[in-house]
Amino acid sequence: MAGGLRESVLVQLTLLAVACALYWSTLGQTFSDVGSAHSPMFFPRIILVLWIGLSCIALVNALREPTDTERPHSLIRLGVLVGAVVVYSNVITTYGFFLSSAVLAAVALPLFGIRQPLVVLAYAVIVPGSLVGLFNHMLGMPLPTSPFTYLF
Amino acid sequence: MLSHLPDAVGLLISLEGTLVLVLGTVLGIILGAMPGIGSTVAVAIVLPFTLTMGQSAAILLLLAVYAGSVYGGSISAILINTPGTPQSAATCLDGYPMAKRGEAGLALGWATVASVIGGLVSAVVLVFAAPQLAAFALNFGPIETFALILLGLTCIVSVSTGSVVNGLLAGMIGIFLSTVGGDPIIGEFRFTFETWQLYSGFNLLAVVIGVFALSEVFMRASAKPSPVSELVDFRGVVLPKWEAWKGRLRNLTKSVLIGNVIGVLPGTGAATAAFISYAEGKRSSPNKDNFGKGEPDGIVSSEAANNAVTGGALVPTMALGIPGDAITAVMLATLTLHGITPGPRLVDDNPTLIAAIFLGFFVINLLLLPLGLLLSRVAAPILRMREAYMMTAIVLLCAVGIYFVRGNPFDLLVMGAAGVVGFVLRRHGVPMAPLVIGMVLGPTLEITLRQGLILKDGNFFAFFESPIALGLTLVALVALLLPLIRAGLATRRVA
Numbered sequence: 001m002a003g004g005l006r007e008s009v010l011v012q013l014t015l016l017a018v019a020c021a022l023y024w025s026t027l028g029q030t031f032s033d034v035g036s037a038h039s040p041m042f043f044p045r046i047i048l049v050l051w052i053g054l055s056c057i058a059l060v061n062a063l064r065e066p067t068d069t070e071r072p073h074s075l076i077r078l079g080v081l082v083g084a085v086v087v088y089s090n091v092i093t094t095y096g097f098f099l100s101s102a103v104l105a106a107v108a109l110p111l112f113g114i115r116q117p118l119v120v121l122a123y124a125v126i127v128p129g130s131l132v133g134l135f136n137h138m139l140g141m142p143l144p145t146s147p148f149t150y151l152f
Numbered sequence: 153m154l155s156h157l158p159d160a161v162g163l164l165i166s167l168e169g170t171l172v173l174v175l176g177t178v179l180g181i182i183l184g185a186m187p188g189i190g191s192t193v194a195v196a197i198v199l200p201f202t203l204t205m206g207q208s209a210a211i212l213l214l215l216a217v218y219a220g221s222v223y224g225g226s227i228s229a230i231l232i233n234t235p236g237t238p239q240s241a242a243t244c245l246d247g248y249p250m251a252k253r254g255e256a257g258l259a260l261g262w263a264t265v266a267s268v269i270g271g272l273v274s275a276v277v278l279v280f281a282a283p284q285l286a287a288f289a290l291n292f293g294p295i296e297t298f299a300l301i302l303l304g305l306t307c308i309v310s311v312s313t314g315s316v317v318n319g320l321l322a323g324m325i326g327i328f329l330s331t332v333g334g335d336p337i338i339g340e341f342r343f344t345f346e347t348w349q350l351y352s353g354f355n356l357l358a359v360v361i362g363v364f365a366l367s368e369v370f371m372r373a374s375a376k377p378s379p380v381s382e383l384v385d386f387r388g389v390v391l392p393k394w395e396a397w398k399g400r401l402r403n404l405t406k407s408v409l410i411g412n413v414i415g416v417l418p419g420t421g422a423a424t425a426a427f428i429s430y431a432e433g434k435r436s437s438p439n440k441d442n443f444g445k446g447e448p449d450g451i452v453s454s455e456a457a458n459n460a461v462t463g464g465a466l467v468p469t470m471a472l473g474i475p476g477d478a479i480t481a482v483m484l485a486t487l488t489l490h491g492i493t494p495g496p497r498l499v500d501d502n503p504t505l506i507a508a509i510f511l512g513f514f515v516i517n518l519l520l521l522p523l524g525l526l527l528s529r530v531a532a533p534i535l536r537m538r539e540a541y542m543m544t545a546i547v548l549l550c551a552v553g554i555y556f557v558r559g560n561p562f563d564l565l566v567m568g569a570a571g572v573v574g575f576v577l578r579r580h581g582v583p584m585a586p587l588v589i590g591m592v593l594g595p596t597l598e599i600t601l602r603q604g605l606i607l608k609d610g611n612f613f614a615f616f617e618s619p620i621a622l623g624l625t626l627v628a629l630v631a632l633l634l635p636l637i638r639a640g641l642a643t644r645r646v647a
Contacts (some may be wrong), residue, residue, distance in 0.1 A: 011580045015321065022328070022343065037605035040335035040342050043598040044328065051324040058317050072374035081373045082572055085366065085547060089568030092551055093561040101548050108547065111373065112540030127545060131552060141204065143555060 008062045016055035023048040077111050084108060096146030101128035160507035163208050164515065172205070173512060176213040177519045178527060180220020185227040185531040186542060187235070191422075192478045192585075193365045194221040197546065199486060200357060200553030207490045208505050212512040214486055218479055219271055219462050219516045222422060223524060226263040226455055227531050231256060231386055239422035239458040242430040246443065246450030248384075253446060257390035262451045264389060264524040266404060270456035271517030273408045274415060274463025278470070279510045281416065282499070285471035289496035294607065295615050298600035299624035301593050304474035306631035308586040318582040326590025327597065329354050336599045349562040356485050356591055358563040361550050362570025363584040364478070369543045370575035386532055389525045392448065403433050403449050404456055411457035415464020422461040429457030459520075463513060470498055470506070473596070478585035481592045 026041045026048070036042050072078045088104045105124040114120055132152050136142045145152055163169050176198075183194035198217050202210035225240030230247035243263060250259035292300065308323040309316055332343045333353030344350040397404075407429040414425040433453030434443040443450050466483070468474045473495035475481035487494045492502060499506050554567045574584055608614035616622045 008580045011576060025343070036610060037602045038338060040338060040340045043602060044331045044342060047324055047328045047331065051321065051328060054317055054321040054324060058315070058321055061315065061317060073376045078370065078374045082370060085571065086568045088547070089551065089564040092555065092564055097551070101551070104547065105544050108544045109540050112543060114538065114540045123541065123544070128548060131548065135552065141556060143552060
């Protein structure tokens with residue numbers, strides 16, 4: 001419970017801090033301003049004020065009524081998967097769709113409980129390979145290729 | 153619109169049109185049958201692939217996936233007691249007990265026929281109601297449109313599962329995200345922080361796919377691995393005989409009506425319709441004592457209502473440009489991406505396209521019958537597929553889809569970030585549907601508010617001189633405050 005409380009308060013505090021920082025960022029800006037509704041910051045400021053207000057209420061709620069957030073079954077499993085997906089979304093255009101996807105599949109499948117190396121290897125090669133074959137070579141809608149070969 | 157019917161038929165019977173209708177329905181049924189994917193994720197996965205298609209094919213593909221997935225959810229609900237979509241949760245109550253006593257085929261038969269009838273009637277409602285509503289909305293200027301969008305935004309309250317405050321907060325975050333990039337009136341850049349990739353704002357699809365599909369993968373990874381469900385004995389769909397319908401037609405009619413009415417109301421959704429209809433069926437059916445023990449009326453109530461919502465939900469989406477839920481918000485985004493502006497002028501400006509969409513929606517619901525009969529047997533073994541394969545494939549398909557939108561590596565980063573943020577927020581009860589609704593409605597809300605203020609010399613109260621705007625704002629206020637008052641009263645009663 002205490003962990004859940006700390007986590008939900010932290011999330012609400014982060015949302016509040018982000019909203020405040022964004023509002024603060026609007027104050028120093030100068031635009032070719034010709035009236036309130038013409039100002040590019042007129043509407044975002046209204047929304048940010050509402051965001052800050054709602055964040056405050058949500059923060060008070062989180063402090064008063066601690067939510068029993070279920071802890072992840074395995075933090076390591078989740079952390080590795082999130083990391084892998086974030087890195088994956090960064091490297092697709094550099095190393096190509098096939099190589100990046102094969103590595104991601106090889107990491108993700110064991111995390112989800114597939115332990116047979118042959119199955120992992122087959123999936124990691126066949127699924128991304130089929131997608132590359134379909135899009136790059138049949139439909140003519142090329143996915144990013146690696147720096148090593150134009151084929152994948 | 154009738155004069156454009158021949159052209160619309162031409163679009164539908166073309167190779168692309170036919171393929172899209174059949175493949176979309178097949179894909180929808182299979183994706184809908186997979187527990188955890190659901191209609192929104194199914195539509196989100198398919199969406200980027202529509203960008204290379206023509207306008208009508210793209211919209212029809214999404215409609216087919218949408219209608220197919222709502223029906224597909226009943227397959228897993230009946231065979232493994234796990235609803236493929238939230239809309240089918242009520243179907244489990246009687247579908248699975250029927251399946252356990254060896255009548256899985258018949259249970260699916262009831263679900264198939266009820267779904268088809270519900271969907272067909274909702275297609276008729278869509279055809280007649282959407283143009284009427286659009287014709288009325290043609291009188292709207294920026295002030296009335298602002299009030300209308302405000303009313304549309306109140307559906308955030310009803311789609312907010314858990315805390316209303318968190319739902320509204322997500323809505324504000326969504327509206328804020330829509331303001332990043334060029335200002336719609338004077339063109340200056342906002343919140344770009346010298347990052348040129350942000351000049352055109354956040355890609356809506358990258359955010360939608362991130363917060364729905366990718367965050368779902370993380371949610372599954374954070375939960376205990378689920379064992380593969382055991383299938384009950386199933387040898388294909390058995391359609392109920394005509395005599396078996398005796399005494400059930402009243403329940404069917406009522407369920408279809410409930411689905412249509414609830415579908416038209418923004419923010420209520422198919423799951424609500426299914427449960428309200430189930431409750432009404434249980435109250436009024438002559439077989440009410442058998443509800444929960446494998447009563448066909450229970451399946452009919454749930455399935456007829458949830459499929460009847462599909463057409464109803466498209467009425468405000470098409471006619472007013474207001475999405476009723478996350479799925480119709482994604483549909484709205486697709487229309488915009490294809491250069492179509494949903495709203496009052498949609499029918500007048502694109503008569504052939506609209507005729508094709510309406511006709512296509514009718515055909516999709518007809519296709520549910522043969523394809524449902526055929527695919528139930530195919531979908532059943534898929535239900536035993538391990539989560540690992542499905543989740544990994546979803547990540548790969550999300551990346552493929554997003555890359556095809558603009559070929560922009562930055563969109564992939566946005567998708568990854570949206571997935572992580574979506575996961576963290578969902579874990580703490582912040583729903584994602586309001587965020588998407590806010591992002592879709594945000595730009596229109598901003599431009600109509602600012603245009604209205606410029607027209608009225610900055611006097612906001614002059615907005616209420618328009619009776620339509622006043623009426624819509626009052627309805628919006630009631631819609632916003634009613635759940636809050638109810639929640640407050642409930643808390644006081646508990647205390």
